[in-house]
Amino acid sequence: KQEVTQIPAALSVPEGENLVLNCSFTDSAIYNLQWFRQDPGKGLTSLLLIQSSQREQTSGRLNASLDKSSGRSTLYIAASQPGDSATYLCAVAPGDTDKLIFGTGTRLQVFP
């Protein structure tokens, strides 16, 4: 059974810091991995999608890496801003179903 874990559960940093969010999954047989952002009480916004054959994806100040063999992904946020404050969710698409399996998220607060 695929399980997704995110560490840390919460993070509070001053503006300008570079930070890393971690995601681990137990079964390496995945189609892809996505990182989402969720603002309080809102839906999900997809940030980055990494196909199983890829190692990383970049979008602006965000960079996500994927190491399938070790079951790990990291989301790197450069020069954090207060507007980055949100919950970040990692999700994998397992190889044998069409559903997404999510971690419980990392709640990020960036203070001025």
Add this chain to the structure above:
Amino acid sequence: DAGVTQSPTHLIKTRGQQVTLRCSPKSGHDTVSWYQQALGQGPQFIFQYYEEEERQRGNFPDRFSGHQFPNYSSELNVNALLLGDSALYLCASSFGTGWTDTQYFGPGTRLTVL
């Protein structure tokens, strides 16, 4: 181009009642998935509809049922509501059933069961 829309935004029901939530997919999308997100948790997959049929189902009881219409919009029905059904219900749409496209999520419906 409208994204995924869901209605209503908020809903309050009492135990034992029935509820229907609605979702319209992003233009050009034909697949709809439903997720339940309890407070402080990640979303959990309920089921997916494609070509008006339920294709995949997560670990949810039969009280949870759905429907997809010819215009690809979808409904989620929950019968005999329990307190534990209180959650944010998210709808996601995509094109086809492959995993090369990003899923687009709606803003969700917040269901409170008293």
